[in-house]
Amino acid sequence: MIRRERGIFFVYSIGLDIGTTSAKAVLYTANNEEICACEIAYPLLKRKVNYAEQDPDVVVDACFTVLHHVINKGQIQGKDVSLVALSSAMHSLIAVDQNGKPLTLAITWADNRCAPFIKTLKGTSQGRHFYENTGIPIHPMSWIGKIHWLRENERSVFKQAYKFITMKEYLCLRLTGHYVVDHSMASGTGLYHLRKQAWDKDVLAFLEISEDKLSSLVPTTYELPPLTAEAQALLPVGTDCRFFIGAGDGVLANIGADALEKGTVAITIGTSGAVRTLVDDVVTDELQRTFCYALTEGKFIAGGATNNGGMALQWFIDQFSKGMQTEANGRSIHELIIKSAANVPAGSEGLLFLPFLNGERAPFWDPDARGTFFGVSMHHQHAHFARAVMEGVLYSICSVVNALKQSLGTIDRVQASGGFARSPEWVQMLADIIGQDVSLPPSHHASALGAVLLAKHAIGELDMFTAAKTEKKEQALLFKPNLQHTEVYQELFAMYERLYQKLETEFSAIAAFQSK
The missing domain is CATH 3.30.420.40 (ATPase, nucleotide binding domain)
Structure with a gap:
């Protein structure tokens, strides 16, 4: 009616x-x-x-x-x-x-x-x-x-x-x-x-x-x-x-992705990326790793954002993949790159990418950080680099997930949205890297849906805290982690975090050089 x-x-x-x-x-x-x-x-x-x-x-x-x-x-x-x-x-x-x-x-x-x-x-x-x-x-x-x-x-x-x-x-x-x-x-x-x-x-x-x-x-x-x-x-x-x-x-992505319960986080990757959860009071972090935003009176969103989400993959495609032709069935170059990356083993056979092409926000908050490929060997091909870029974006997301866990406790449910959610391969990598189930709502336009639900909440048309549930939850796709892949990623993620710490001083030096 x-x-x-x-x-x-x-x-x-x-x-x-x-x-x-x-x-x-x-x-x-x-x-x-x-x-x-x-x-x-x-x-x-x-x-x-x-x-x-x-x-x-x-x-x-x-x-x-x-x-x-x-x-x-x-x-x-x-x-x-x-x-x-x-x-x-x-x-x-x-x-x-x-x-x-x-x-x-x-x-x-x-x-x-x-x-x-x-x-x-x-x-x-x-x-x-x-x-x-x-x-x-x-x-x-x-x-x-x-x-x-x-x-x-x-x-x-x-x-x-x-x-x-x-x-x-x-x-x-x-x-x-x-x-x-x-x-x-x-x-x-x-x-x-x-x-x-x-x-x-x-x-x-x-x-x-x-x-x-x-x-x-x-x-x-x-x-x-x-x-x-x-x-x-x-x-x-x-x-x-x-x-x-x-x-x-x-x-708004938390509203649209049905991530308004304690222990539930929304992971959004569009141009940038972010991990967010609803809290009932202002939450700050001793190490200043996370942000806190206002939602409505008495409700806040805590989390962390990364600078380099889909932007990193777009950079890789623009700079290194322009010569690739789309297949006869009309798939886009993005689809071809992602499909080729999916054929590479988890961990890109020892190729790591620090995705800091535009500096970094959470958890390091370092504008001088720079993109880095590490472990490059003769056997690495174009598809390895593509997968390493996709994995690097998710390593940065994982570091924010870990910071939130340390600040707020366990994470029981993960809701994914944003442009990356168009790619089942990329969402599966996320589940493997964080080692948790990832739920994908029917629409990846979580922010737009959240805006509409908030407006209808304002006029009494619905309750936004329940509107994104019920049939939406039943329609969601569930991605379960491949535990063998998770084991590989745990080893490489530890290396990823050590690399940032070891390169922090050199990042500042190269950033100063680039600004001359």
Whole structure:
């Protein structure tokens, strides 16, 4: 039965996910079943060494266009979409002027330009104080480093900035003309006091900015004000369609992947990767290995993110696999690479890859870390390197899993999502490396689904803490670890962690050389 509220039939809903390299729109039925999904890619700009930026207007245009595409693909009428809910990659920073025009590109989580300052701050008592209050490790992804860099290196931009906002805030500004940020996205900036649920006055004083330079804080259940006439004219939905602000993509992935119970973690690998679990209070780590984000009042997401997920495999394909031809059945080059890697024995016959192509976040939080192949021998072929890259991404995930276990105790259930979940071979490697069952929900678009479920939770349509269960759990695929492979991986994973420790000093040296 279709429910009616405020004169709106709950027929279709859309989860709009603003990613690092693409915008995705997923269309759902009234019962939250996925109908179809569309994606529009945009570049991650690398203008200089250690830079990683987006063009804000290109991203917004992609978001508007992908909504048109998903409605057309679903063969529905835009007026029948009653709800659009937002998800977004976290940590991006845009300085805008008084007219809302960007003064900078969007400086993403992958941008390491402020690394020298961050290395200085991280080991101080002040750095620890900031981490304990905000739950965000001292790392270039944090706005502390980004805004400090602007203050010291782009003084005119720093002074001219009317607001500092995330990519999702810029989209909301283009939609409504209002500056608002949900508590989840705010908690990813490093400027938000988790326990006070407010902007952190100590951090703001340190950065020499006032609170009016930041958007107004709103709950993750917040419904956006009516759209501007300009935005409405560009969108394919009716004037009755309701837009909800949602949360960060990682927080929402736990909702969409049914990872809201104690002892359950969501492992997401898209461009980057992350391991997250729901907690009832703010959780920080003595070694500052994990983050903590706001979800809703009294609920938080603890975990750790890695810089190099699907990005690492894409790099390998772009740099070393362009000459490969797709097979006659039309499979993509990604499928061919993964299939060839699956034919290589577990452990890549002694070839290890440290996947730190873009520095690393959890658990090392080292922007100077660099990618490394170790153990290269004459018998290693292209497929060995491909598998080593895939395994290296999962070794980094495993190191975060272990850090969470040390902080929070045992992990009983693992839910996987993200682009890597399209590959059964890669998911099986994950089960083998962590030595635990891995459950794969029917859809790998966990963040988009989580955004829709959170919005419907906000209006009383459902309870998000139970909505992703029942039939979704029955439909999930279960990957059990091959214990012989797990034994191989345990030996190699120990070597992987030792390699990082041994190379840490040299990573700093080579990073300094590359920055000359």
